[in-house]
Amino acid sequence: MKNLLKSAAVALAVSVAAFAPAVAQELKIGVAAEPYPPFSSPDASGKWVGWEIEFIDALCGEAKVKCVVTPVAWDGIIPALTTKKIDAIIGSMSITPEREKTIAFSDKYYNTPAAVIGPKGQKFDATPEGLKGKILGVQVSTVSADYAKKYFAPVVSEIKEYQTQDEANQDLAAGRIDATQADLITLQAFLDSDQGKACCETKGNVKDDPEILGAGIGIGLRQEDKALKDKFNAAIKAVRANGTYAAISKKYFDFDIYGK
Structure with missing residues (x-):
């Protein structure tokens, strides 16, 4: 009798589960x-x-x-x-x-590509030659940071790492760094802001490297x-x-x- 009751209970549970609404x-x-x-x-x-x-x-x-x-x-x-x-x-x-x-x-x-931005009126491009002797800001633990360390570290005076890209942008606007590298769209959002329009401009896209930039x-x-x-x-x-x-x-x- 116990086995019959147990079997009936299992069958009922299965039946209820079959008609229960799926949980996302x-x-x-x-x-x-x-x-x-x-x-x-x-x-x-x-x-x-x-x-x-x-x-x-x-x-x-x-x-x-x-x-x-x-x-x-x-x-x-x-x-x-x-x-x-x-x-x-x-x-x-x-x-x-x-x-x-x-x-x-x-x-x-x-x-989307990675790019470099810098102060208006300063003529340089997004190459090792263009960034020679400059302070370059990047966000920590990003592909732009990895790229900068490979291609720009030998020629820049310093690669300064930030917890956020916004901090790098703020230091660029304040003149504490000479340039920053990040995804073009993110940098464009800063350049479109009132602060970005006043201070900075695109210096160009960096040369692609799928091994680093992905x-x-x-x-x-x-x-x-x-x-x-x-x-x-x-x-x-x-x-x-x-x-x-x-x-x-x-x-x-x-x-x-x-x-x-």
Whole structure:
């Protein structure tokens, strides 16, 4: 009798589970805690906004997962992923061979060049010859920092590292450094501000090096999370195909940031 009752209970549980509504998978999506406009930054109320935040919403809606934006200090964001404090990084992280030794990446979801900006009226370009003897600011733990150390360290007087790109921009505006290197779009957002318009201008894009600058921006994932990678890759293709990607991008850019 006990066995019959047990079997009936199991059957009932299975039956209830079969008709229960599916619970959406919840993922913690890591973004840099430091503002990175126009991709991600907190507004006056503390809500995170920007192109990448809207992209996350669209992507997760397409993938049918619940996503929670989780700010993490940039220099600790990969350890946060590998120790399962977050489930993915959607924070303008370049796909590089060095990072792929530790984590996996989705397909790219945008790709823009790295550039150098400096004071108006000073003529130099984004080359080792142009930056010779100058103080160059970069954000710590970025591909631009790695690039600067390889190509510019032998000729500049100093490479100064900052926790945020905004700090580098502020020091450039104040004359404490001579130039800064970062993603072109992020630097353009600064140049379009009142402060940026007054002080600074683009000196050019740096020469490409895919080994350092990467093959575009991708979603950082744990290497074992292959099913999640497939799900995000499918979602990236879908939002590009159905026009959602273009609709979001038009709010922030006047060109296609997806790249070649």
